[in-house]
Amino acid sequence: MFGKSALFATASAGLLSISAAQSATNGSVVTSDAPFYGQSPPTYPAPEVRRDGLFAESVAKARALVATMTLEEKVNLTGGVTNPGNGCGGNIPAVPSIGFPGMCLQDGPAGVRGTDFVSGFAAGIHTGASWNRTLAYSRANAMGGEAYRKGVSVALGPPVVGPLGRIAEGGRNWEGFSNDPYLSGALAAESVHGIQDAGVIACTKHFIANEQETNRIATRDGNKSYQSSSTNMDDKTLHELYLWPFADTVHAGTGSVMCSYERFNNSYVCQNSKLINGVLKTELGFEGFVVTDWFAQHSGVDSSLAGLDMTMPSGATYWAGNLTQAVRNGSVPETRIDDQATRILAAWYELGLDSKSSPGVGVGMAPNLLAPHTIVDARDAADAEVILGEAIEGHVLVKNVNNALPLKDPRAIALYGYDAKAPDYNAPSPGLSPWSISLQSTDAASPICGFYGLVASACPPFPINAPNGSIWVGGGSGGNTPTYFYSPFQAFSERAFQDGTQLLWDFENVNTTSTVYGNTEACFIFINAMASEGIDRSGLHDNFSDSLVNNIADQCSNTIVVVHNAGIALVDAYYDHPNVTAIILAQLPGQDSGRALVDIVYGEISPSGKLTYTVAKNESDYGAILSPYRPSAQDAIYPQDDFSEGVYIDYRAFDAQNIEPRFEFGFGLTYTNFTYSNLRISSNSSATLSQYPTDGIIPGGHADLWDVVYNVYADVKNTGEAIAAEIAQLYLGLPGNDQPIRQLRGFDKQWLDVGETVTMGFPLRRRDLSTWSVEAQQWELAPGGTYKVYVGASSRNLPLTGSFTLRGSGNGNGTAGGYWK
Ligand SMILES: *[C@@H]1O[C@H](CO)[C@@H](O)[C@H](O)[C@H]1NC(C)=O
Ligand SMILES: *[C@@H]1O[C@H](CO)[C@@H](O)[C@H](O)[C@H]1NC(C)=O
Ligand SMILES: *[C@@H]1O[C@H](CO)[C@@H](O)[C@H](O)[C@H]1NC(C)=O
Ligand SMILES: *[C@@H]1O[C@H](CO)[C@@H](O)[C@H](O)[C@H]1NC(C)=O
Ligand SMILES: *[C@@H]1O[C@H](CO)[C@@H](O)[C@H](O)[C@H]1NC(C)=O
Ligand SMILES: *[C@@H]1O[C@H](CO)[C@@H](O)[C@H](O)[C@H]1NC(C)=O
Ligand SMILES: *[C@@H]1O[C@H](CO)[C@@H](O)[C@H](O)[C@H]1NC(C)=O
Ligand SMILES: *[C@@H]1O[C@H](CO)[C@@H](O)[C@H](O)[C@H]1NC(C)=O
Ligand SMILES: *[C@@H]1O[C@H](CO)[C@@H](O)[C@H](O)[C@H]1NC(C)=O
Ligand SMILES: *[C@@H]1O[C@H](CO)[C@@H](O)[C@H](O)[C@H]1NC(C)=O
Ligand SMILES: *[C@@H]1O[C@H](CO)[C@@H](O)[C@H](O)[C@H]1NC(C)=O
Ligand SMILES: *[C@@H]1O[C@H](CO)[C@@H](O)[C@H](O)[C@H]1NC(C)=O
Secondary structure, three states, X not given: OOOOOOOOOOOOOOHHHHHOOOOOEEXXXXXXXXXXXXXXXXXXXXXXXXXOOOOHHHHHHHHHHHOOOOHHXXXXXXXXXXXXXXXXXXXXXXXXXXXXXXXXXXXXXXXXXXOOOEOOOOOHHHHHOOOOHHHHHHHHHHHHHHHHHHOOOEEEOOOEOOOOOOOOOOOOHHHOOOOOHHHHHHHHHHHHHHHHHOOOEEEEEEEOOOOOOOOOOOEEEXXXXXXXXXXXXXXXXXXXXXXXXXXXXXXXXXXXXXXOOOEEOOEEHHHOHHHHHHHHHHHXXXXXXXXXXXXXXXXXXXXXXXXXXXXXXXOOOOOOHHHHHHHHOOOOOHHHHHHHHHHHHHXXXXXXXXXXXXXXXXXXXXXXXXXXXOOOOOOOHHHHHHHHHHHHHOOEEXXXXXXXXXXXXXXXXXXXXXXXXXXXXXXXXXXXOOOOOOHHHHHHOOHHHHHHOOOHHHOOOOOOOOOOOOOOOOEOOOOOOEOOOOOHHHHHHHHHHHHOOXXXXXXXXXXXXXXXXXXXXXXXXXXXXXXXOOEOOOOOOOHHHHHHHHHHHOOOOOEEEEEEEOOOOXXXXXOOOOOEEEEEEOOOOOOOHHHHHHHHHOOOOOOOOOOOOOEOXXXXXXXXXXXXXXXXXXXXXXXXXXXXXXXXXXXXXXXXXXXXXXXXXXXXXXXXXXXXXXXXXXXXXXXXXXXXXXXXXXXXXXXXXXXXXXXXXXXXXXXXXXXXXXXXXXEEEOOOOOOOOOEEEEEEEEEEOOOOEEEEEEEEEHHHHXXXXXXXXXXXXXXXXXXXXXXXXXXXXXOEEEEEEOOEOOOOOOOOOOEEO
């Protein structure tokens, strides 16, 4: 979402434009979207919420309540209103006659945003690098607790599973866990449980294929109107890549899903009946409600019929009285409004928000932070351990020559670079509402571009670094507003105080020679790579930061580079410098950034994080999906963004094209070494497999997709001299043509004592072995085909290999109806 109220709503696309297959072009300018590749088939009517799902009891209560409500009351539940009494980003009004107190919807994925006395959690990218399901749960549960105490009813992320990270320069990739759908989905499901166990409705966003910021929003330039880009993709790519993590969150019972800004196959996602009625509510059996991203609604009747349940921030733009009227004149059946209201109230009941002991709606969300107000301190001291723990686990050590780290009782160390100290402010910033901790970089870009994502030509390039301080989170609605920020400089100072170390620092004059004090044992150089909602990045490294690093390295034989990166950061400008002994991709650790870093570099704890994306040697290695799609003059009015690479993003693409990355997906060092042995593969003998799933639909899809059908185990031994946690990874090579060489389908993380051997386990569910059959519109097994199994420490360090074949009693030729084991 974003915080300003203006909307350049233009012609309604979706249903109308799909049928308007005339007048495609006029001269060189395309004036209709009809001729393009991607068209979404009409899928009606909107399915009513199931009565036998995870929310069955709550659905029954909601249905009973809805039966007592007037049409106006029901419509009131579906649209946002302005509530000057609180600072919530979105409000649903109270319905006093039924004792419904209203709802507060508030960002965001790294903590409650835009308020005080809350924590600044690590960003998604950082949590992703932990590959720790327990941590993803605890983090979300702590965050959900803070949202609950502030009176937030719906927490707008975590999880963020879209963008997935197709575009390497994508401005919001850092909000999610990984660009691998399996890892993203696993941590997202834990996040849904964590948030909802705290009594807050989780909102999984952004559905779907919201893979870039450029052109995400319809806009007007003079007299011309431009539609949002249409993300066009085939059905297989949709299912195997972008939809996969959404299925995990629906399976986990996410109470809401946010539909995204752009068009998909030429129909705005928030009125795309195929995606909402068809894919989300029928195929995945989603039983919560669909809410728009802020201002992402483009029609009234059409969006309701297409399955949209709630619009934000204002019902008045397309719904409210108009929706009532549309029911009265027969354009929208009242049963659709009943279902919208039922889905919203069912989630509300399910999370216990009807309880008398719930804090008041938005009670801790002061409407104006610049005026004195009652303090609602939402933090829980018990969460301090989780916040520091997540900060530690997301650091990824990617270079460490001759065990440069951990430090060994240094007498003198030096700190350099703009990213070592706290930024100049952590306060409500003028012009951005209300406390958009966008850090300096976003302000330096045009705020208009930042918030509205206008046509690319109107936006200045995004300054890739944030040279006035250390970053702990990215900018825009995924940002956060911590009560304090523990900077690297502060943490090193405290450690120096304890140890009696000589600390030197120079955060400004880093381009002159002879700045390095003669007895310095280690030089830490801090740089960053910033990103924000609303604008894509203009590169994956910057010359200014690279020259800072090289300048220090030229003068200091033990140079340790720390990069706080809101997305992929390339290191090749200094990677081979002989004096660069260690590099830490420190990502976005949240408020305890410095403490976590100092614990790691002093060896209080071994780093254990691993990359959840590929770091290339050169930007060009990402090919056509390095940079966002920018429309040509010809298709500027109906921009067409074809996802022609299919599922081949990130490591799937690097593997397929045999490009050697600098650091592969899944890579990360610890302070010890591990060896892998003893791969075991066994089928779950109780499972009899037909080619296609046969069970009914439960939330998440067919029930049997979730059955564990194979188990893989491997032994891992700590052969070094430090206690550390290892993240063991399982990749599958699925049988069949046009399959990625390897896809992540399992991971396990455990602590290992020096000399200890543990067994890592990888349960494989039916869905993990399936591919999407466009013809059958089903997940399909490949009987008779060989499933290749790879287990190891990263996507390119896979010492254990094996395989299995599905066999069975059926015709065995891959036709539906046979049975295999
Ligand atoms: C095509 O463009 C011309 C000049 O720009 C305009 O006069 C004409 O009305 C347009 N025709 C259509 C069908 O839009
Ligand atoms: C999008 O369009 C492509 C090409 O026509 C089609 O194969 C695919 O099924 C469509 N998907 C959706 C969700 O509309
Ligand atoms: C609908 O909500 C508005 C406040 O936004 C309120 O004024 C109105 O009375 C409500 N209507 C009903 C029927 O509850
Ligand atoms: C927009 O249209 C109006 C009315 O037709 C015209 O006067 C004006 O010059 C146009 N502006 C631009 C930028 O084309
Ligand atoms: C219906 O929509 C129009 C156009 O957006 C708006 O001006 C009007 O106030 C709406 N009517 C009601 C009853 O909400
Ligand atoms: C019914 O009302 C809606 C909302 O005002 C309007 O958009 C639609 O055109 C109306 N339909 C008819 C048939 O009057
Ligand atoms: C750093 O902050 C100062 C003042 O706050 C500002 O003038 C300067 O432009 C900023 N530098 C950068 C590179 O953003
Ligand atoms: C350092 O100086 C060199 C040469 O004058 C220049 O190219 C580079 O941009 C400078 N780097 C920084 C970080 O100021
Ligand atoms: C490495 O650092 C030393 C100073 O300790 C310096 O003399 C040497 O030139 C540096 N090496 C390179 C390749 O810059
Ligand atoms: C890991 O093993 C390599 C080679 O066997 C060795 O050079 C290195 O020092 C070991 N690292 C640690 C941290 O034990
Ligand atoms: C995973 O996270 C939990 C909760 O933060 C933590 O206690 C545990 O040590 C972590 N596990 C590993 C193997 O790092
Ligand atoms: C596969 O088996 C089915 C059922 O026995 C049969 O109808 C079909 O022709 C077979 N297909 C092939 C390619 O052998």
